Amino acid sequence: MDTVSSYIQSHRQAFEDDLSAMLRIASVSADSRQRAETRRAADWMVEQFKQLNLATELVETAGHPLVYAESPPVPGRPVALVYGHYDVQPPEPLDEWISPPFEPTVRSGNIYARGATDDKGQMLTHVKSAEGWIKSVGKLPIQVKFLIEGEEEVGSQHLAPFVKQNREKLACDTIVISDCGQFAPGVPAITYGLRGIAYFELRLRGPRQDLHSGTFGGAVTNPAGALVTLLSALKDKDGRIQVPGFYDDVVPLTERERDEFRALPATDAEFMQQVGVTDMWGEADFTSIERRWARPTCDINGLTSGYQGEGAKTVLPAKASAKFSFRLVPKQDPHKIGAALRKFLDERLPPGIQMELIDHHGAPGVVVPLDSPYIRAAAKAIEHGFGRAPVYIREGGSIPIVNTFTRELGADALLLGWGQNDDNTHSPNEKFSLDDYHRGTLASAHLWQELADTPPRQVLRGE
Amino acid sequence: MDTVSSYIQSHRQAFEDDLSAMLRIASVSADSRQRAETRRAADWMVEQFKQLNLATELVETAGHPLVYAESPPVPGRPVALVYGHYDVQPPEPLDEWISPPFEPTVRSGNIYARGATDDKGQMLTHVKSAEGWIKSVGKLPIQVKFLIEGEEEVGSQHLAPFVKQNREKLACDTIVISDCGQFAPGVPAITYGLRGIAYFELRLRGPRQDLHSGTFGGAVTNPAGALVTLLSALKDKDGRIQVPGFYDDVVPLTERERDEFRALPATDAEFMQQVGVTDMWGEADFTSIERRWARPTCDINGLTSGYQGEGAKTVLPAKASAKFSFRLVPKQDPHKIGAALRKFLDERLPPGIQMELIDHHGAPGVVVPLDSPYIRAAAKAIEHGFGRAPVYIREGGSIPIVNTFTRELGADALLLGWGQNDDNTHSPNEKFSLDDYHRGTLASAHLWQELADTPPRQVLRGE
Numbered sequence A, B: 001m002d003t004v005s006s007y008i009q010s011h012r013q014a015f016e017d018d019l020s021a022m023l024r025i026a027s028v029s030a031d032s033r034q035r036a037e038t039r040r041a042a043d044w045m046v047e048q049f050k051q052l053n054l055a056t057e058l059v060e061t062a063g064h065p066l067v068y069a070e071s072p073p074v075p076g077r078p079v080a081l082v083y084g085h086y087d088v089q090p091p092e093p094l095d096e097w098i099s100p101p102f103e104p105t106v107r108s109g110n111i112y113a114r115g116a117t118d119d120k121g122q123m124l125t126h127v128k129s130a131e132g133w134i135k136s137v138g139k140l141p142i143q144v145k146f147l148i149e150g151e152e153e154v155g156s157q158h159l160a161p162f163v164k165q166n167r168e169k170l171a172c173d174t175i176v177i178s179d180c181g182q183f184a185p186g187v188p189a190i191t192y193g194l195r196g197i198a199y200f201e202l203r204l205r206g207p208r209q210d211l212h213s214g215t216f217g218g219a220v221t222n223p224a225g226a227l228v229t230l231l232s233a234l235k236d237k238d239g240r241i242q243v244p245g246f247y248d249d250v251v252p253l254t255e256r257e258r259d260e261f262r263a264l265p266a267t268d269a270e271f272m273q274q275v276g277v278t279d280m281w282g283e284a285d286f287t288s289i290e291r292r293w294a295r296p297t298c299d300i301n302g303l304t305s306g307y308q309g310e311g312a313k314t315v316l317p318a319k320a321s322a323k324f325s326f327r328l329v330p331k332q333d334p335h336k337i338g339a340a341l342r343k344f345l346d347e348r349l350p351p352g353i354q355m356e357l358i359d360h361h362g363a364p365g366v367v368v369p370l371d372s373p374y375i376r377a378a379a380k381a382i383e384h385g386f387g388r389a390p391v392y393i394r395e396g397g398s399i400p401i402v403n404t405f406t407r408e409l410g411a412d413a414l415l416l417g418w419g420q421n422d423d424n425t426h427s428p429n430e431k432f433s434l435d436d437y438h439r440g441t442l443a444s445a446h447l448w449q450e451l452a453d454t455p456p457r458q459v460l461r462g463e
Helices: A002-010 A012-023 A032-051 A116-136 A159-165 A223-232 A255-263 A268-275 A288-293 A334-348 A373-386 A401-409 A434-452 B002-010 B012-023 B032-051 B116-136 B159-165 B223-232 B255-263 B268-275 B288-293 B334-348 B373-386 B401-409 B434-452
Strands: A055-059 A066-070 A079-085 A105-107 A110-112 A143-149 A174-177 A189-194 A196-205 A297-306 A319-328 A354-363 A391-395 A413-415 A431-433 B055-059 B066-070 B079-085 B105-107 B110-112 B143-149 B174-177 B189-194 B196-205 B297-306 B319-328 B354-363 B391-395 B413-415 B431-433
Touching: A002 A012, A002 A116, A002 A434, A012 A032, A012 A110, A012 A116, A012 A434, A032 A055, A032 A066, A032 A116, A032 A143, A079 A116, A079 A401, A079 A434, A110 A116, A110 A434, A116 A143, A116 A431, A116 A434, A143 A159, A159 A401, A174 A401, A174 A434, A189 A373, A189 A413, A196 A223, A196 A334, A223 A297, A223 A319, A223 A334, A223 B223, A223 B297, A255 A288, A288 A391, A297 B223, A297 B319, A319 A334, A319 A354, A319 B297, A334 A354, A373 A413, A373 A434, A401 A413, A431 A434, B002 B012, B002 B116, B002 B434, B012 B032, B012 B110, B012 B116, B012 B434, B032 B055, B032 B066, B032 B116, B032 B143, B079 B116, B079 B401, B079 B434, B110 B116, B110 B434, B116 B143, B116 B431, B116 B434, B143 B159, B159 B401, B174 B401, B174 B434, B189 B373, B189 B413, B196 B223, B196 B334, B223 B297, B223 B319, B223 B334, B255 B288, B288 B391, B319 B334, B319 B354, B334 B354, B354 B401, B373 B413, B373 B434, B401 B413, B431 B434
Parallel strands: A079 A143, A079 A174, A174 A413, A189 A391, B079 B143, B079 B174, B174 B413, B189 B391
Antiparallel strands: A055 A066, A066 A143, A105 A110, A110 A431, A196 A319, A196 A354, A297 A319, A297 B297, B055 B066, B066 B143, B105 B110, B110 B431, B196 B319, B196 B354, B297 B319
8 A cells, every 4th residue: 555655645736737628629518619628638537547558448329428437347346437528618608717717727726717626626536546546556445437428427327328228337236436625624524425416498489579668567477587587486485395296205314414513614704705694594494404415406507698798779579598406315216306397387377478497407316224334434545535524514516427326236335535525526626635635646546455355246245 | 742752752762762771770789799780770861961051969988879850941931850769779689580680670561670670761751751852842841850869779868968058959739650550451540648757777796606406505595586576566466556656646547548448459469469469468457559558567578597508417506687668658757766676676575685686777658648739730641641541559668758847848748659569679580560661751851841830839828
């Protein structure tokens, strides 16, 4: 292990250079104009794995390609599957970036670029830890499989069929994912719960085209007016979602969880300062951490209608649309909620308005059992990498594919986040701490060793 | 009069060429990038008046310049002040124009361009009728003053001070404005009522910057959510505006007006086909014409927040804004309504949201007395130009400056609209019928003669 650690220590600059190179690629999967860049990111990953002599494949899909690579089997030892993604969120609004989103720039020990933390930087720690083992010791102590996709930010629709059709190839004892965060700077964490998602776009059409709001206003339904009425009906004044049946399958928080959350080193004042709000608000009778980690929500993600330019334009818009999404907790079914939502909106649609409801993507939430030897192995590895034991937390975001992995491969996920809450994921000025990049790489290198010391699942199960 | 009519008849092509030239100028007053084009339109108007040997001035303001011109006084005859505007609405959305907004194109007898009907085409009829008199007879039968501004579409803020400071220069017996419509094709109209306006922009800010909607959603107020909640509170389900005191000063429609409106040759089916809606909706207990002409309304003119691009982005937006406006009827005071609105919104502002309410512009509504000799003169002129007597209507749109003229100059306005309801004012594919352009010019030429046969105001008042 010392040989591996020394290699990692002495290659910090090279690892940073590789991260920068990857961050220069504008692999925005949602943007069809960036198709070539997105493929270039896949090709770049293939090159990384080939340089480690891993068996590597570029797997074509109807969308962006998958990259798969594996090290040789190590009999009697567990197999780890690393999942990550090379695609990134759109960088807009561009004018709020201090340095351009695809020109990685280091300031105060952080590297700023779209994808720095989500997920290029975090994902690369596992590639670089494999490099540490292979280039110093000659091989990894367990078999590590890498599955890196390019559609995580647009719903991973081609990954699930691939997993389903390649159960044997992907067979593993644990799934390693670094696409979330530490609890706080210096407080590493293992995430045992994720929220699910159901993301929709509502498009309303009224008159054939934009009308003069003076000449026509008052006699036809304004689509923007209909939109605000429909969207505001989704929640009551206490923040409770009004779609019938929405809360039916919600698993309540246990008292033990509520106690543990309350014990975490965090205050509402810090949170407000972090996100820059003057006050907090959310569902009645829950703490801020509970609202973010373990309660379902509905948020508007975008609104567009009519005149949005400078000054005033007296127009009655022909159309109005909104992107909005529900965050779900384990047991809530995105399909069931989508159907209930459609009915809810249909029943309230005002006269003279045509509605289109687009179901962008959905995934249920996840909770991982804590009493697993792989969780213990990961905790030890994190202690080696970060110098202290992790806390156990949940996360409000979604990694939709985790459900698929668990269902298809029978293994649970190790959600080992190296990011920070203020990394500006999905926002302008996304960043990743270079120290966390290197600590994550070291923790990952230890993880392969700790897993090598842990029996495979069939042994654990007494098979 | 025959000499004048012949001149107008034989100069149709030249008049159309001048209209095209004017429509090529992108004088979008709301768009600071079009400042030079807007000035070019003012210069073009100056040239028009100079060619008629009128005393002409370009009047600088802190915004876009005014153009003023006048023909020589004719003692013992009334003075007419023609008001119009050379600025136009923004042309967006550009991709919905069949031919580009500033490349005037004739299709089926209509000229398509931004400003064709509002107000370049209509305003030019009075310039061309003056040309008809001056170039054929040698002079106008009454004194005509022209006041053409470049800020009508952005609130006319520099016109009112000019009028106030130039009461003597602008002294007149009647104010001629062609910036509205006929009742229907072949049914010319005199508009005796206009709605007022109070136009606002509401800007909400929540977190310092856009946040990941998964990690943070549920614990902070979403500005887009706050926006839809505030906007939807403005109206109840019957379309009644909820701002306290909003209806206090509304003058109810008389039974006679309601009867006359019902007698007009119009059906709801035609209206729905015209604007391309499948159903109508508005304030309970009023007909469609009443809702458009004589009832106050509130319409959202634009919405913007968060991610509006292709696909899905899981963002909790830092800000959200809306442009929206009330249409007012006579006696409603835009300032009083603005103050009540601010209070209404303030009281409902959710925690963690900062609000900015911008008051873009306001003007009260107008009703012109019908029992005036100038209205009778205009009716005769219209019958000469269009071949049939006008109907008397109101209009839902606003010409904010009419109030200022009436207050400062003591004269009422003759609202003689040559446009059609389907001219796409403020919308893509704005148009103006070339036949109406020529009929309007002929009616205007007759108007100068009919006014010459009508006593000035001081004679009418027995002074």
